[in-house]
Amino acid sequence: MKNTIALFVLLMIAFAASAVAQNTPAKDLFANRCAMCHGPDGSAQTTMGKNLKIRDFHSADVQKQSDTDLKTVITKGKGKMPAFDGKLTGEQIDQLVGYIREIGKQK
Ligand code: HEC
Incomplete structure (x- = not known):
């Protein structure tokens, strides 16, 4: 019985942890998954960004694309x-994509 309770508690903790991961705000997602190439502010002024010639998210070339276009690239x-x-x-x-639009407005 003790083991069953311990297992249940563990499952609840795992569930809570995954729920948090799913709710990570776009800002944190961007910082964790994208910023190493695109830069913390999306302007790609990182070594990676410069080497790969990544376009600044503030630029018209990026912002003129539709949400669907940007979503497809990602x-x-x-x-x-x-x-x-x-x-x-x-x-x-x-x-x-919403976050990239926000970046675009912060000129
Ligand atoms: C390994 C480096 C790397 C990472 C990590 C990365 N990107 Fe990119 N991204 C690139 C490169 C390089 C391009 C340019 C691709 C091209 O046009 O050939 C690009 C292009 C884009 C574009 C299209 C912009 C344009 O110039 O039209 C979007 C949108 C984008 N990335 C979003 C993201 C998002 C959101 C993440 C995080 C979930 C991310 N990227 C993570 C390297 C990266």
């Missing part, structure tokens, strides 16, 4: 940009 990848299909949920990718 989901499927493009050139050196890794695909996040299966690593992030569709909802998380939508939130990241």
